[in-house]
Amino acid sequence: MIFDNQYIQERINKAQKLREEGINPYPANITKGMPSSEFFEHFAYIKELDADEKKDENQTVTLTGRIKFVRIMGKAAFAKIEDNDGLVQIYYNRDDLPEGYYNNIAKRLFEVGDIIEATGYPFVTQTGELTLHCKDLKIVSKAIMPLPEKFHGLTDQEIRYRQRYLDMIMNPEVKETFVMRSKIVSLIRRFFEDHGFLEVETPMMHPIPGGANAKPFITHHNALGVDRYLRIAPELYLKRLTVGGMEAVFEINRNFRNEGMDQTHNPEFTSIEFYWAYHNYHDLMKLTEDLFDYIFAELQLPKTLTYGEMQIDFTTPFAKVPFVEALTTIGEVPADVATDREKGLAYLKEHGVEVNDNLTLGYVQAELFDEFVEGKLINPTFITDYPIDISPLSRRSDENPQIAERFELFMAGKEIANGFNELNDPLDQFERFKAQAEAKEATGDEEAMHMDLDFVRALGHGMTPTAGEGIGIDRLVMMLTNNHSIRDVILFPAMKPESALEERPKNACKKCGNTNEEDLKPAKKGKGFFCIDAAACAKRAKENKK
RNA sequence: GACCCGUUAGCUCAGUCGGUAGAGCAACUCCCUUUUAAGGAGUGGGCCCUAGGUUCGAAUCCUAGACGGGUCACCA
Numbered sequence: 001m002i003f004d005n006q007y008i009q010e011r012i013n014k015a016q017k018l019r020e021e022g023i024n025p026y027p028a029n030i031t032k033g034m035p036s037s038e039f040f041e042h043f044a045y046i047k048e049l050d051a052d053e054k055k056d057e058n059q060t061v062t063l064t065g066r067i068k069f070v071r072i073m074g075k076a077a078f079a080k081i082e083d084n085d086g087l088v089q090i091y092y093n094r095d096d097l098p099e100g101y102y103n104n105i106a107k108r109l110f111e112v113g114d115i116i117e118a119t120g121y122p123f124v125t126q127t128g129e130l131t132l133h134c135k136d137l138k139i140v141s142k143a144i145m146p147l148p149e150k151f152h153g154l155t156d157q158e159i160r161y162r163q164r165y166l167d168m169i170m171n172p173e174v175k176e177t178f179v180m181r182s183k184i185v186s187l188i189r190r191f192f193e194d195h196g197f198l199e200v201e202t203p204m205m206h207p208i209p210g211g212a213n214a215k216p217f218i219t220h221h222n223a224l225g226v227d228r229y230l231r232i233a234p235e236l237y238l239k240r241l242t243v244g245g246m247e248a249v250f251e252i253n254r255n256f257r258n259e260g261m262d263q264t265h266n267p268e269f270t271s272i273e274f275y276w277a278y279h280n281y282h283d284l285m286k287l288t289e290d291l292f293d294y295i296f297a298e299l300q301l302p303k304t305l306t307y308g309e310m311q312i313d314f315t316t317p318f319a320k321v322p323f324v325e326a327l328t329t330i331g332e333v334p335a336d337v338a339t340d341r342e343k344g345l346a347y348l349k350e351h352g353v354e355v356n357d358n359l360t361l362g363y364v365q366a367e368l369f370d371e372f373v374e375g376k377l378i379n380p381t382f383i384t385d386y387p388i389d390i391s392p393l394s395r396r397s398d399e400n401p402q403i404a405e406r407f408e409l410f411m412a413g414k415e416i417a418n419g420f421n422e423l424n425d426p427l428d429q430f431e432r433f434k435a436q437a438e439a440k441e442a443t444g445d446e447e448a449m450h451m452d453l454d455f456v457r458a459l460g461h462g463m464t465p466t467a468g469e470g471i472g473i474d475r476l477v478m479m480l481t482n483n484h485s486i487r488d489v490i491l492f493p494a495m496k497p498e499s500a501l502e503e504r505p506k507n508a509c510k511k512c513g514n515t516n517e518e519d520l521k522p523a524k525k526g527k528g529f530f531c532i533d534a535a536a537c538a539k540r541a542k543e544n545k546k
Numbered sequence: 547g548a549c550c551c552g553u554u555a556g557c558u559c560a561g562u563c564g565g566u567a568g569a570g571c572a573a574c575u576c577c578c579u580u581u582u583a584a585g586g587a588g589u590g591g592g593c594c595c596u597a598g599g600u601u602c603g604a605a606u607c608c609u610a611g612a613c614g615g616g617u618c619a620c621c622a
Contacts, residue, residue: 006591007556007573069582076579093579112572126580149557149571151583156557158614170557214621259621260547354619408622415622447621472622485615496613 003144011144014109018139021105025142033062033117037085043122043130055123055133062119063088063132064140066169067112069150077107078131081116086172090118091125092134106137112150113143161493174488181477181489184295188272188473189252191294195287197248197274202237204230204254210455211235211393213447214257217267230256235393235468236455238275239422243463250274252473263485264414267494270473275422277464281405284419284467285382288409289316292380295480307412307482310378318380318409326383327365331372344368358442362387377410386420392432392449394420409471416476419469426459 003012015025034042039061046054065081065088076093094102110116120134148154153170160167160174168175189199207226209216211233219228234251241249252272261267276283293316296303304313321330327338337343344364348355353371355364365387377383384407388396391404406420423429433451440448477489487493 005556010573069584071581071584072578073581073584074578076581078581078584080582089582091580095579123580125582127582129580129582131580146556146572149583151571152558154557156553156614158553159557161614212622257621260619262621263616265621418622470622475622498613 007146008144011111011142011146014111015142015144018105018109018142023105023139025139027138027140030064030117030138030140032083033064033119035085036063036065036081036083036088039063039088039122039132040130046122046124046130047128049124055121057121059121060119060135061122061132062117063090064115064117066115066143067110068147070110070112072107075102079110081118089125089129089131090120090134090137091123091131092118092120092137096120096133096135097137101137110137110139111143113145113147115140115143158495161487162495162498164491177477177481177483177489178491180299180481181473183299184477184480185252185270185473187295187298188291188471191291192250192272192274195248197250197276198246200238200241200246200249200251201253202231202234202241202251204256206231208450208452210449210452211237212255212257213449215259215447217256217258232257233271233470234273235470236452238273238468239463239466240455240458242275242277242422242466243458243461247277247464248275261494263487264475264478266474266486266490269486269490271470272473273468273470275466275468277466279467280465281384281407281419281421281467284469285318285320285407285409288417288419288469288471289318292316299480301480305480305482307479308484310412312411312479313379318382320382320384320407322385323365323369323383323387323403324385326373327368330376331368333368333372338365338368360389360439362389362391366390374410374415375413377413380409380411380416382407382409389435391420392436393423393429395423395425396428412479414475414479415472416479417469417471419467422463422466422468424459424463424465426456429459430456 003009018025043056043059043061046056049055063081063083065083067079068082068087069078069080071078075095076091078089078091080087080089082088092102092106097106117138117140118132118134119136119138120132123131123133125131148166148170154160154166160171164174168178193199205219205221205228206216207228209229209232211231212235214232216229216232219230220226221228233255234253238249238251250272251274252270254268254270256268257265258267259265276287292314295301296314301314303315304311306312324338327333328335331338333347337347339361341359341361341364344361344367345355345357345359348364348367348371351371353367355367359367369383373383385397385400385403386394386406386408388394388402388404391406394404394406397403397405404420406418408415408419409417423432433449433456436449437451474486474489478484478486481489483489
């Protein structure tokens with residue numbers, strides 16, 4: 001049992017003692033006191049008073065928060081309580097609290113971890129700290145689980161991710177990261193709304209997984225008797241809306257991909273996708289730069305951010321490099337290799353990259369890009385003009401049918417965004433889906449796209465020229481908050497089941513299986529238990545055999 | 547999926563050559579009415595991740611597994 005622990009039992013006893021004193025350890029109808037930040041602001045004047053008069057007994061203030069430190073000195077005590085804004089110190093003593101309350105309740109039954117309500121007047125201590133001198137102290141919520149140690153805190157990554165609440169209590173910077181994340185998402189939403197985009201919600205359960213190359217999660221709808229796929233991308237639904245006449249839409253929501261997990265991949269992740277009719281991918285790049293400028297301005301971030309060892313310069317406009325040019329200039333792949341399937345394959349093999357011999361030129365180039373270019377793109381860089389065969393949903397360039405009117409945005413060696421002019425030729429789209437299906441046969445590519453005939457039919461009704469883009473929110477937050485694991489920007493990252501929460505089998509006698517703890521003694525040699533009363537044990541064992 | 551590292555008290559960590567478990571904080575009992583990781587005296591607290599094996603003897607060595615972290619692979 002998770003409460004089988006001396007510390008927890010001590011705390012449960014204290015909660016019981018509170019009840020015996022007529023105090024509910026979990027009272028209702030508690031309202032939040034003055035925020036700690038306001039307390040410091042509002043009573044700053046007390047610090048300016050004469051040395052022996054640094055208090056204002058005419059004021060009555062209530063603070064609420066969780067006790068983080070307690071220092072008891074006989075008949076008086078200091079504690080630090082924490083609310084949403086931070087720590088604030090309170091002072092309480094025997095003579096200023098109600099009769100007997102200090103010795104029997106406050107000193108004895110309130111401890112680190114408890115949430116309390118403190119009422120009193122502000123004063124400044126001898127060491128110059130603005131503090132609340134308590135006239136009254138109440139329990140708001142009794143904590144029966146002990147907090148980690150106050151100095152080293154909680155560092156175990158596993159506990160931090162599994163018990164994020166504890167991580168947030170102990171590591172204030174965690175809360176800061178998620179506050180930042182919330183602000184970033186809010187700013188992105190406002191930016192698109194201000195630019196005339198409409199926020200929409202499209203299905204999370206798809207009959208055909210589409211809009212990206214990825215393995216889906218599969219679930220089952222009982223009433224319909226059909227399997228459904230958790231969406232890997234909202235793309236095809238958002239484009240259906242464009243066909244329907246919504247000329248600027250966006251969706252901020254989760255995608256699910258049934259793939260490996262690492263520092264930049266969580267099975268569920270958040271992205272924004274937006275579609276902009278009568279615009280092209282150059283407009284998208286400009287809009288993306290404007291978005292970054294807006295976020296940086298609103299968050300008052302410097303243009304150059306530190307990301308681990310890197311310095312990333314977010315000054316706009318961002319660099320733009322065509323895909324094949326990036327291979328030769330940034331990746332230093334010889335020009336003849338960069339555009340030749342056979343040479344490309346040979347080059348990859350020379351450099352120890354395992355590749356499938358059936359890959360088309362575009363896929364070979366993609367391999368070259370991943371291997372030699374991606375990691376070198378530190379400052380934000382748009383890579384443009386992607387090979388058509390790795391861009392099954394993008395519009396083909398009129399000048400060069402081998403390339404797609406597409407870009408991806410990279411920073412700190414990671415992909416952050418992907419945008420392109422949407423393919424709106426229904427017959428071309430049909431053929432591209434077919435080619436993907438064939439690639440699936442040829443190379444066993446499990447992530448290749450599925451044929452979506454309804455989507456082709458939608459395009460058949462005519463879709464205005466549209467540009468669409470997706471931005472990975474988690475990775476963007478990582479960049480802006482200098483976090484290097486996606487788990488640090490997702491509140492509850494995916495984890496394997498926790499074995500510690502499973503019920504442990506009871507101790508039992510090795511001979512008769514008796515589980516009554518009082519009858520058992522530990523084995524003298526080896527592990528396990530035996531019955532103290534050997535005769536009774538033998539009897540039980542005999543009965544068991546029947 | 548492969549490899550490397552980790553798992554010991556509530557937390558943070560020691561644990562030597564294989565000889566049967568330690569510290570600090572926290573808890574408990576005392577002292578202490580302006581502390582800042584408060585201080586002082588004392589006490590209790592362990593499935594040493596799990597299961598096998600080697601051994602007279604395993605936290606320690608070996609094998610397998612679980613979970614976590616990292617590197618790579620896969621993957622937008």
